[in-house]
Amino acid sequence: MRSFKLNPLTVKKINRFKSIKRGYYSFIIFSLSLFFAMFAEFFVNSKAILVKYEGNYHFPTYSDVISGETFGLDYKYETNYRELNKQFESEESDNFVIMPVFPYNPLENDLQEGIYPPTAPNMDNQHFLGTDTTGRDILARLVYGYRIAIVFSLGLLLINYVIGITIGCLMGFYGGWFDIIVQRIIEIWSNIPFLYVVIIVSSIVVPSLGVLMGIMAFFGWMGMTWYMRTKTYKEKEREYVLAARALGAKDRKIIFSHIIPNSISLIVTFIPFSIAGGMTSLTSLDYLGFGLLPPTPSWGELLSQGTSRLDAPWIGISVVFAMILILTMITFIGEAIREAFDPKKHTTYQ
Amino acid sequence: MEIVLEVKNLSTSFATEAGRVQVLNGVNFKVPKGKTVGIVGESGCGKSVTSLSIMRLLPKPSGQVDSGEVIFKDRDLLKLPISDMYQIRGKKVSMIFQEPLTALNPVHKIGKQLGEVFELHFPKMSQQEVWDESVRILKEVGIPEAERRMSEYPHQLSGGMRQRVVIAIALACKPELLFADEPTTALDVTIQAQILKLMKNLQEDIGMSIIFITHDLGVIAQLCDEVVVMYAGKVVERGPVELIFDSPKHPYTKGLLASIPRLDHPRKQTLATIEGMVPDVFNFPSGCRFHTRCPYKIEKCTEAVPPEEWIDGIREVSCIRYKEI
Numbered sequence: 217m218r219s220f221k222l223n224p225l226t227v228k229k230i231n232r233f234k235s236i237k238r239g240y241y242s243f244i245i246f247s248l249s250l251f252f253a254m255f256a257e258f259f260v261n262s263k264a265i266l267v268k269y270e271g272n273y274h275f276p277t278y279s280d281v282i283s284g285e286t287f288g289l290d291y292k293y294e295t296n297y298r299e300l301n302k303q304f305e306s307e308e309s310d311n312f313v314i315m316p317v318f319p320y321n322p323l324e325n326d327l328q329e330g331i332y333p334p335t336a337p338n339m340d341n342q343h344f345l346g347t348d349t350t351g352r353d354i355l356a357r358l359v360y361g362y363r364i365a366i367v368f369s370l371g372l373l374l375i376n377y378v379i380g381i382t383i384g385c386l387m388g389f390y391g392g393w394f395d396i397i398v399q400r401i402i403e404i405w406s407n408i409p410f411l412y413v414v415i416i417v418s419s420i421v422v423p424s425l426g427v428l429m430g431i432m433a434f435f436g437w438m439g440m441t442w443y444m445r446t447k448t449y450k451e452k453e454r455e456y457v458l459a460a461r462a463l464g465a466k467d468r469k470i471i472f473s474h475i476i477p478n479s480i481s482l483i484v485t486f487i488p489f490s491i492a493g494g495m496t497s498l499t500s501l502d503y504l505g506f507g508l509l510p511p512t513p514s515w516g517e518l519l520s521q522g523t524s525r526l527d528a529p530w531i532g533i534s535v536v537f538a539m540i541l542i543l544t545m546i547t548f549i550g551e552a553i554r555e556a557f558d559p560k561k562h563t564t565y566q
Numbered sequence: 567m568e569i570v571l572e573v574k575n576l577s578t579s580f581a582t583e584a585g586r587v588q589v590l591n592g593v594n595f596k597v598p599k600g601k602t603v604g605i606v607g608e609s610g611c612g613k614s615v616t617s618l619s620i621m622r623l624l625p626k627p628s629g630q631v632d633s634g635e636v637i638f639k640d641r642d643l644l645k646l647p648i649s650d651m652y653q654i655r656g657k658k659v660s661m662i663f664q665e666p667l668t669a670l671n672p673v674h675k676i677g678k679q680l681g682e683v684f685e686l687h688f689p690k691m692s693q694q695e696v697w698d699e700s701v702r703i704l705k706e707v708g709i710p711e712a713e714r715r716m717s718e719y720p721h722q723l724s725g726g727m728r729q730r731v732v733i734a735i736a737l738a739c740k741p742e743l744l745f746a747d748e749p750t751t752a753l754d755v756t757i758q759a760q761i762l763k764l765m766k767n768l769q770e771d772i773g774m775s776i777i778f779i780t781h782d783l784g785v786i787a788q789l790c791d792e793v794v795v796m797y798a799g800k801v802v803e804r805g806p807v808e809l810i811f812d813s814p815k816h817p818y819t820k821g822l823l824a825s826i827p828r829l830d831h832p833r834k835q836t837l838a839t840i841e842g843m844v845p846d847v848f849n850f851p852s853g854c855r856f857h858t859r860c861p862y863k864i865e866k867c868t869e870a871v872p873p874e875e876w877i878d879g880i881r882e883v884s885c886i887r888y889k890e891i
């Protein structure tokens with residue numbers, strides 16, 4: 217009986233977004249990249265996806281360590297599936313191993329006798345983008361570093377928006393002294409030197425992802441308050457807010473059912489730029505060495521290797537190229553969302 | 567006759583950049599149960615501010631009621647704790663605004679906006695009951711295909727439909743008093759007539775009182791039992807509609823009535839207008855505020871504010887010369 221149609225205006229916005237080709241395609245590619253990053257274990261991993269041994273099937277991807285003895289090898293530590301693969305192939309038996317397309321994980325040092333890392337890209341040993349200064353696969357590090365950066369940005373975005381929207385909304389809604397005092401607090405707050413705090417904090421505690429997110433959010437929530445504050449000031453003067461008041465609606469009701477829903481399009485337009493911002497800041501912190509502890513895969517750390525080892529240009533080129541690609545796509549998406557949500561675009565007069 | 571609302575000596579002022587302006591200056595009127603009271607007056611005389619003051623919906627902190635009482639069923643609304651006011655708004659006293667489009671939130675479906683009133687005042691009702699009741703009331707205000715309209719958005723409805731939705735929302739809880747602030751000015755004449763008829767019918771069903779704010783004396787004649795004529799933040803004349811229309815006592819009311827075109831008068835005759843402009847809120851004239859435009863002005867009019875005088879115990883006028891003119 218009750219149909220759940222989208223608001224026709226929302227449908228219009230979505231269609232408009234789809235019609236902006238480069239934004240739309242960037243969105244599709246970016247979503248795919250998120251999907252691959254979330255399930256990276258199946259694509260970039262030193263563990264096999266599937267092993268058939270003596271009639272039994274094994275799925276090592278998400279399982280605990282499977283000892284080499286399980287597959288008739290002479291060691292107890294974790295199976296080296298790349299070796300196992302080669303062995304099974306030469307044996308001509310029923311046993312087989314299906315490896316991910318990129319058969320390395322981001323933490324292992326693939327060291328071979330007589331070869332000193334970094335090694336250049338090489339199709340034969342399947343280091344498609346080469347290895348870094350300690351012999352780790354660059355592609356694996358890029359992919360897992362990307363995943364961490366995305367998780368970081370999304371988490372940061374969530375914290376920043378929840379705090380920023382709440383405070384901005386309250387400022388705009390209650391106005392008066394509350395607004396003035398919080399404004400001054402924010403102005404003082406935003407003058408705390410960010411990098412010093414990071415340096416101090418990371419000298420006291422080990423900078424984990426959560427700690428870094430906390431520090432970044434400590435400085436990042438303020439941006440959204442300004443937009444939300446202005447938007448709330450505008451929204452609360454609307455006649456439907458007065459009408460809701462006349463029906464007996466309380467502050468909370470007005471904020472949640474009138475002001476926030478009408479601010480969604482504003483919030484949505486900021487999301488892509490916040491994600492890009494989050495990724496860039498994590499990368500720069502890592503680059504400067506205040507970020508996540510090694511050996512966590514990270515673009516910033518790769519970038520600093522790249523800049524110090526110009527004789528191994530594949531390191532720098534890979535990470536710079538990946539950054540440009542992702543940031544450009546996000547910018548295209550952001551641009552298209554802004555276009556699509558611009559209310560001036562909805563009506564035309566002739 | 568039972569009185570639902572009595573406004574006594576209501577004064578309201580606004581803080582503006584140029585200082586405080588006294589917008590209402592001792593407004594008095596009564597609303598009998600089940601009757602319709604019309605408030606007329608030129609633009610800016612304080613009609614909307616009167617209704618907002620009564621509902622305690624003045625923009626804070628600039629707007630403020632300075633003095634007066636608003637007695638609604640033996641309680642002074644101005645002195646109630648705000649939490650009681652939330653209970654009264656929308657349930658006992660409702661309001662319809664001028665612009666039907668802007669009074670509805672563009673992002674919510676009609677069904678949600680209508681259902682919200684029930685959720686506010688009858689939190690125990692189930693989803694299904696809210697839905698059924700909403701559909702019923704939409705049908706009652708004459709919306710065809712009410713079920714389908716429930717899941718549409720305001721912009722998908724015509725102006726007349728939207729105003730019907732707004733009326734449905736205002737009447738959902740069967741209030742005892744309804745403020746209608748120029749509810750039909752934005753609509754064309756046929757729709758206007760339909761809406762007025764609808765309001766009249768619903769009034770009879772529910773037995774509520776209506777305060778009808780308008781510029782249109784024609785609407786007052788059609789719809790109202792009593793009329794309150796306001797000028798520059800004061801009530802200058804009030805009483806039963808027939809009496810006031812037949813024999814207006816205040817020069818301002820006379821002027822207003824003379825300015826409506828009438829078919830039984832010779833066509834070529836030019837319409838009478840009230841000379842001059844509404845006085846500026848920052849410097850109201852001394853004494854009677856209408857004296858700057860009044861054809862019957864004498865020296866005494868500029869000296870003291872004229873008292874409100876009862877005539878025959880049923881109507882009131884504030885003009886010192888009403889007997890002679």
Ligand SMILES: Nc1ncnc2c1ncn2[C@@H]1O[C@H](COP(=O)(O)OP(=O)(O)OP(=O)(O)O)[C@@H](O)[C@H]1O
Pocket residue numbers: 580581582587589607608609610611612613614615616625628629781847
């Ligand atoms: N928020 C406000 N701040 C300052 N002055 C205000 C405010 N709201 C209303 N006023 C003043 O109060 C006076 C009365 O306004 P009100 O809206 O009640 O007029 P009205 O009689 O309803 O006119 P209309 O018929 O045009 O709706 C006007 O002079 C207006 O300038």
Ligand SMILES: [Mg+2]
Pocket residue numbers: 613614615747
């Ligand atoms: Mg008005």
